[in-house]
Amino acid sequence: MDAIQMVDLKRQYLKLKAEIDQGILEVLDTTAYINGPKVKAFQEDLQHYLRVQHVIPCANGTDALQIAMMALDLQPGDEVIVPAFTYVATAEVIALLRLKPVMVDVDYDTFNLTADIVAAAITPRTKAIVPVNLFGQSCDLEPIMALAQERGLWVIEDNAQAIGADYTFSDGSTAKTGTIAHIGCTSFYPSKNLGAYGDGGAISTNRADLAQRMQMIANHGQGRRYYHDAVGVNSRLDSIQAVVLGVKLKHLDEYAAARRAAADFYDHAFAGLEWVQTPVRHPRSTHVFHQYTLLVKNGQRDALQAHLQQKGVPSMIYYPVPLYAQDAFRSFTEVEHLPITEQLCQEVISLPMHTELDQEQLHYIAEAVKSC
Numbered sequence: 001m002d003a004i005q006m007v008d009l010k011r012q013y014l015k016l017k018a019e020i021d022q023g024i025l026e027v028l029d030t031t032a033y034i035n036g037p038k039v040k041a042f043q044e045d046l047q048h049y050l051r052v053q054h055v056i057p058c059a060n061g062t063d064a065l066q067i068a069m070m071a072l073d074l075q076p077g078d079e080v081i082v083p084a085f086t087y088v089a090t091a092e093v094i095a096l097l098r099l100k101p102v103m104v105d106v107d108y109d110t111f112n113l114t115a116d117i118v119a120a121a122i123t124p125r126t127k128a129i130v131p132v133n134l135f136g137q138s139c140d141l142e143p144i145m146a147l148a149q150e151r152g153l154w155v156i157e158d159n160a161q162a163i164g165a166d167y168t169f170s171d172g173s174t175a176k177t178g179t180i181a182h183i184g185c186t187s188f189y190p191s192k193n194l195g196a197y198g199d200g201g202a203i204s205t206n207r208a209d210l211a212q213r214m215q216m217i218a219n220h221g222q223g224r225r226y227y228h229d230a231v232g233v234n235s236r237l238d239s240i241q242a243v244v245l246g247v248k249l250k251h252l253d254e255y256a257a258a259r260r261a262a263a264d265f266y267d268h269a270f271a272g273l274e275w276v277q278t279p280v281r282h283p284r285s286t287h288v289f290h291q292y293t294l295l296v297k298n299g300q301r302d303a304l305q306a307h308l309q310q311k312g313v314p315s316m317i318y319y320p321v322p323l324y325a326q327d328a329f330r331s332f333t334e335v336e337h338l339p340i341t342e343q344l345c346q347e348v349i350s351l352p353m354h355t356e357l358d359q360e361q362l363h364y365i366a367e368a369v370k371s372c
Contacts, residue, residue: 001360001361001364003312004312004313004364004365005314005352006191006314006352007191007352007353008356008357009190009191009195012356016247016251019247023243023244027240033239033240034238034239035236035239037239038243039236039237039239041246042057042237042242042245042249043057046202046204046249049176049252050179050184051175052184052204053205053206053208053211054204054206054207055204056202056211056214057200057236057237058200058201058203058218058237059199059200059234059236060188060199060200060235061089061158061185061201062187063218063235064185064187064202064203065089065090065093065130065156065158066096066097067203067214067217068183068185068214069094069097069156071183071213071214071217072154074099074128075099076098076099077098078100078125078126078127079100079102080099080100080102080126080128080129081102081113081118081121081122081128081129081130082094082104082129082130082323083105083106083112083132083341084103084104084105084106084322084338084341085105085106085341086134087132087318087319088328090130090158091103091329091332092328094130094332095329095332099127100332100333101323101329101332101333102121103323103324103329104118104121106134106340106341106344107340108340109277109280110137110139110280110282111134111293111344112131112132112133112134112138112140112282113132113144114144115140115143115144118131118144119147122151126153127153127154128153129144129148129153129156130155130156130158131155131157131158132158133157133158133159133165133177134161134162135161135162135279135289135290135291136161136162136165136193136259136289136291137162137282137285137286138282140282140284140285141155141157141180142167142169142284145181154182154183155183156183156185157177157178157181157183157185158185159184159185159186160187161192161290161291162177162178162290163192163193163252164176164177164252164256164288165177165256165285165286165287166285167180167284167285177285178204179206182207183203184204184205185201185202185203185204186204187200187201188200188201188202188237188245193256193259193288193290194245194252195248196244197241198240198241199241200242200245202237213230216229217230217232218232218233218236219236220232220233220234255355256286256289258355259288259289259354259355260287262289262353262357263279263287263292263353265359265362266278266292266351267279269362269366270294270366270369270370275300276369277294277297279292279294289353291316291350291353292350292351292352292353293348293349293350293351295348296347299346300372301347301348304349304369307372308368308369311364311368311371313351313364313368315349315350315351316349316350319345319348320345321345322338322341322342352365
């Protein structure tokens with residue numbers, strides 16, 4: 001049996017090697033490293049895949065969030081509602097722009113924001129909401145968007161972990177995650193479901209005015225070359241990363257299916273274990289399983305992780321500390337205790353999840369968990 005990894009990028013690359021290598025050689029041959037035809041082609045392909053009007057490629061997922069917020073003309077002190085149980089980047093850009101991150105609890109079963117949680121946190125200073133589609137499935141976005149419309153608030157989807165997931169509205173229509181809010185942001189960090197071989201990110205929107213402004217901000221605030229209409233940033237996706245992403249985009253649904261199959265195996269294997277809860281799949285969202293995250297309900301999460309390490313099975317804790325308890329945010333928030341977030345930080349453990357897991361590896365991982 002091959003060594004088990006949290007994410008196996010090497011075996012995935014070997015299946016795509018000829019096409020990726022050829023595309024990279026074409027970039028080297030043309031020297032069109034920045035904003036070349038490969039970037040334009042990927043941009044158009046991603047727009048088509050997401051069924052969205054505008055995609056703005058950028059340097060990484062954090063930049064995507066920052067550019068989105070800059071485009072909304074939010075002012076210092078404006079409040080932005082964000083889950084306390086998420087990766088730091090979501091709140092980091094709020095603080096960097098001197099906005100106020102209002103950190104709220106999440107739903108225990110899905111790890112995601114709900115409209116009720118958001119509604120309880122809205123104040124007269126609230127200007128935006130950032131729902132995070134955590135671990136691979138959508139928040140229940142229809143009621144969140146309805147609430148935002150009622151209160152006149154912007155919504156920015158952090159879709160870094162759920163690209164390719166489908167959300168079903170109450171009328172039966174569907175949309176890709178990252179296209180439902182006013183703006184969607186994603187990351188192409190190598191370990192993501194659609195991962196580059198370096199950094200990368202993208203912003204999506206169906207609003208032409210926001211797309212134009214975000215495109216300008218991402219390019220030093222230039223409306224046209226050497227004429228700067230706003231203070232912007234330098235955030236671009238390079239051509240080599242666009243090659244990799246363009247090749248992998250064609251396989252994204254296949255990758256999601258492979259991840260779901262692995263998740264199904266885990267679900268079945270752990271069905272009889274009373275001390276773990278397998279991931280709850282929201283009925284309105286498909287799940288693309290960026291992570292397969294168990295809840296260890298007997299207080300032995302750390303013991304399980306040590307046991308798995310001894311067995312040669314990697315695992316990760318996403319996330320061990322609530323954002324409001326991080327030293328970096330103590331001056332930005334008055335929140336001291338959110339019960340669900342703190343419980344999740346004590347119970348979550350993520351198992352290996354990627355496109356290259358085989359039956360032997362899955363069986364070994366499952367037996368290692370059950371033998372603890």
